[in-house]
Amino acid sequence: MTTNVLFAANDALWQDYRDPLRKALAEVGVDANLSTDIPAPKVDYIVYSPGSDLQDFTPYTRCKAVLNLWAGVENIVTNPTLDMPLARMVDEGLTQGMVEWVTGHVLRHHLGLDTHIMHQDGTWRHDPPPLATDRTVAILGLGQLGQACGEALAGLGFDVAGWSRSPKDIPEITCLHGDDGLKDALEKAEILVLLLPLTDETTDLMNAARLALLPRNAVILNPGRGALIDDDALLAALDLGKPAHATLDTFRTEPLPPEHPFWAHPQVTVTPHIASETRPSSAARVIAENIRRGEADEPFLHLVDRDLGY
């Protein structure tokens, strides 16, 4: 029997995903009708991206699951018409890309690369950086992405602290939790990495009071979600040197408007939401595996907890 898979995202994504999805579905042995146009009552699965026109899930009466193309689900998880299982993307390529972006920017700040890149003025500034063992990196959020980044940084010798809502135990990472743990993490963070999911509790987590806890000359990296930071509080804090620099990959509005003060601020580096990019070939395999599981009555992978919001 043919399985009807509706691709509900924009045209550009359809161009990127059509062939990889068909290939991945064939590889797992699912006889699928993959299309952007299937009558709602006949749809078995929805492959979804937050930019989709599909906002009312009510007519999809036989749909077994909505399979999100991205890791973040905050734009769909609160949709009151969504009563079927929702899976988020947990893509190895996505985790790998995040590890590369975070490791690259941690090393950039650790080694002081900007000085060398921007000041090739003939001055021999022989001022070796400390070793990674003498540099503390704190990661807020120890989910799939936070843990992978923490392990990569610890592997390079960094002193890594991690903070999460509930207690965790990860070798080579000093795991902190709760309000006291958050204060500890911020106070020791020479480089702070934000990898929390966006929830009511984490929105504006980095407000003026918490920014003030950072050591002088700390650096913030935000490849997580833009709204984890209170933008105005950050701009004010940069003037006080806590943090000394912010490298931001995610924003409340994307693309970040050209007139936003982050672009012109000398202590801010904007990167265009490239830290964690789902690659079609690997993401298609994750989607196909979940459809195979649904058809075989096996449990879905990567289901979202609707109460927690992630």
Place this chain on the structure above:
Amino acid sequence: MTTNVLFAANDALWQDYRDPLRKALAEVGVDANLSTDIPAPKVDYIVYSPGSDLQDFTPYTRCKAVLNLWAGVENIVTNPTLDMPLARMVDEGLTQGMVEWVTGHVLRHHLGLDTHIMHQDGTWRHDPPPLATDRTVAILGLGQLGQACGEALAGLGFDVAGWSRSPKDIPEITCLHGDDGLKDALEKAEILVLLLPLTDETTDLMNAARLALLPRNAVILNPGRGALIDDDALLAALDLGKPAHATLDTFRTEPLPPEHPFWAHPQVTVTPHIASETRPSSAARVIAENIRRGEADEPFLHLVDRDLGY
């Protein structure tokens, strides 16, 4: 009996090393007289740095070993008056620093960080880099430093090829050797890292012919030795885009003179010989261990092969 250890290096190094060396010698139980001024016939060990005034080793008749403070020994190994064992520095901190510099600059070029650091112009350039698995890094030289860097890069997912004079077998690194192996390594090197010792055979290794083997848009990192590259050939090759960029930490003359064309060249980044910096605390422990071994008639660590020159 007191062991006489002559510190033969400049005053600044004496200030840095005096206390760490005394502490390390005491820790291994050697009763040492560490000084910059000991009559030559009474000297048991010489702690040496290439900038030293000591060039004639003939009067040091009872000296058991010369212990070099740095990894590179090309300025001393050919000294005809040196007939006692010569040990080079193999310092964990030195290897660690090299791994950090190499990993940081590989990720900088892999992720295209310069574009983001230098062009904060309000343009949202959403152009994610490939994953590390799709990027080939070639390392020339698979000694202590080359192997450690290769393993770190492979751990981050890069496709790592390594080349050495004699065959090697290192898991996760594609090991190449000989003339054919060098050609293979250069032809696939999207990022090329030079970590060879400087010998007659490796001087000017990267000449015009070998630079021409690199893929278009390749990047060269040279944290090894300045003279591994023919400077004029490199400057000419950069104009052809092979390589597209060179990040150089070592030079034929250091500090690199302000008028040297490398400083002003837009495709060259100069860093001031900071990739591998011996840290006094860890280096002092290596020196002290070798003196302990000499006094206990145990074999010295890290002896230089005078014929090979490293």
